[in-house]
Amino acid sequence: MFSAIFSPQELHVAISAIGGIAAHWAYFIHGELDVKAANIARLQLAVFALLTYLKFSYEDLSIWEALLRSAVVAGGYVVGLSIIIIIFWLSPRLSPLGHVPGPFSYRFSKLPHMWHMGLRRKCEILEDLHGQYGDVVRTGPNEVTVFGLDAYNQVHESDSKCIRAAYYDILHPLVSLDTTRDEQIHTYRRKLWDQAFSIKSLEGAESIVYSRAAELVNQLQAREGQVLNISAWLEYYTFDFMGLFGLTIDFKKLTEGEHPILKIHHIAHHLMGPLAAVPWLKHLLMGIAFVERVKYYRHFFSWAGKELERNIQNNKSERQNVIGYVLSDAKRNGGVKANWNFVLGDFCLVIIAGSDPVRQGGMTINGTYIPEYTTIMTPQYSLMRDPRYLVRPTEWIPERFTTRPEVVLNKSAFVPWAIGKKSCLGKNLSLMEIRIGAALLLTGFDFRFVAGEDGTRMFTQATDFFTTTPGPLEVVLKT
Numbered sequence: 001m002f003s004a005i006f007s008p009q010e011l012h013v014a015i016s017a018i019g020g021i022a023a024h025w026a027y028f029i030h031g032e033l034d035v036k037a038a039n040i041a042r043l044q045l046a047v048f049a050l051l052t053y054l055k056f057s058y059e060d061l062s063i064w065e066a067l068l069r070s071a072v073v074a075g076g077y078v079v080g081l082s083i084i085i086i087i088f089w090l091s092p093r094l095s096p097l098g099h100v101p102g103p104f105s106y107r108f109s110k111l112p113h114m115w116h117m118g119l120r121r122k123c124e125i126l127e128d129l130h131g132q133y134g135d136v137v138r139t140g141p142n143e144v145t146v147f148g149l150d151a152y153n154q155v156h157e158s159d160s161k162c163i164r165a166a167y168y169d170i171l172h173p174l175v176s177l178d179t180t181r182d183e184q185i186h187t188y189r190r191k192l193w194d195q196a197f198s199i200k201s202l203e204g205a206e207s208i209v210y211s212r213a214a215e216l217v218n219q220l221q222a223r224e225g226q227v228l229n230i231s232a233w234l235e236y237y238t239f240d241f242m243g244l245f246g247l248t249i250d251f252k253k254l255t256e257g258e259h260p261i262l263k264i265h266h267i268a269h270h271l272m273g274p275l276a277a278v279p280w281l282k283h284l285l286m287g288i289a290f291v292e293r294v295k296y297y298r299h300f301f302s303w304a305g306k307e308l309e310r311n312i313q314n315n316k317s318e319r320q321n322v323i324g325y326v327l328s329d330a331k332r333n334g335g336v337k338a339n340w341n342f343v344l345g346d347f348c349l350v351i352i353a354g355s356d357p358v359r360q361g362g363m364t365i366n367g368t369y370i371p372e373y374t375t376i377m378t379p380q381y382s383l384m385r386d387p388r389y390l391v392r393p394t395e396w397i398p399e400r401f402t403t404r405p406e407v408v409l410n411k412s413a414f415v416p417w418a419i420g421k422k423s424c425l426g427k428n429l430s431l432m433e434i435r436i437g438a439a440l441l442l443t444g445f446d447f448r449f450v451a452g453e454d455g456t457r458m459f460t461q462a463t464d465f466f467t468t469t470p471g472p473l474e475v476v477l478k479t
């Protein structure tokens, strides 16, 4: 009967549109598909190719006509899928987050958020949304961002039921302590890492920190009177320290200048930043060869893989540092090759430590029910600039932490190292680096901003993606 009213091509388009709707109901809204993005795209391309072949072989069409007609059929699928996505995420009854306020366009897709992140930093976008919509904001079809200390504690405290969200698959297929989403694996690997951060290990680390801080002072003394980007020099200091402490590698950045991998890391960081909002897109692009945007990210991992192999070759005896403990564990449990994704993941984590977390869970936050399997973001940037917890929160008042406690209203909101089971393992180590570095620099030099520098670029030009890289701070030093 249908064939009397519709042409075969029209019928194919209609079936394809119904297929789009069915795919949404039967597949796309069930479970998490981010890391499967490239395979889903490949499958859809394969179906398209098959359809083109069938049309070419059985409908007596030229290859171009077959391609065109298949594209129209594929368009039916896209339209069907888009319509059902819009209905689903717009309807308060169907969408589990229909009751949470937030920007209209963010309800359907994370792509508008990603677009905005290309123009501004994520932390500033979220802070604006906080001002506009309050403490609980819908920032994606399946994502809310929550503000305030109570919300932060609920998500992060040790007995929280929240688990790490899809965003943490950032290194996929590699897995590091900081990105593993499996609670049991996390507990196991945290114990492994703990060995390298014991009091005894930190005592051993002290001499490395002193030697790198002394080298930093040497290098800066040799550049007295010159314009220096002190942000970069502090990064060389911490990078060189982490190489020696965690990996037995001397990156020699303090003595030989910026290591090429740091440059690659910075470019990758900058280009990948906006993609952080949309994990599936990052996985999709990584699955396609020659995508320019992820080129430097690939470079970073291929460099890290070779560097790890060299590192294993150069250090045959057991080492009592992070990579040593991680390798020994791998050897005890099937060998380094079998555990490569964990070993390389942790190797990369030592190189780039620290981040801004996201969690998943089902709970009531500030009176708003957040259903299970919702991604919950808890931006530390906003928490540590919230006037409920600090007086004049955006002003640089270092005395807050020493002689002026009256400008702190609630010190529990100061959580740079996070809290709970997944809080920073390197807190004491980083405090040691900061104290020794700051003491030597402040007692050894007078600092002056160069013309045009007011110290704000360090914050306003910082990149905000998994880890934060500060913007430049140009100064001239005098001994």
Ligand code: HEM
Binding pocket: 177, 178, 179, 190, 193, 246, 349, 350, 353, 354, 355, 356, 357, 358, 416, 417, 418, 421, 422, 423, 424, 425, 426, 427, 429, 430
């Ligand atoms: C001032 C410097 C640092 C800050 C502000 C910082 C901050 C953080 C934060 C906020 C987290 C939690 C991330 C999350 O839950 O997603 C974290 C995790 C972590 N940090 Fe740091 N970090 C710093 C330095 C370091 C250093 C020097 C190391 C040494 C290797 C380190 C090792 C780690 C590790 C291993 C984790 C993962 C812990 C886990 O998943 O159990 N951090 N850091």
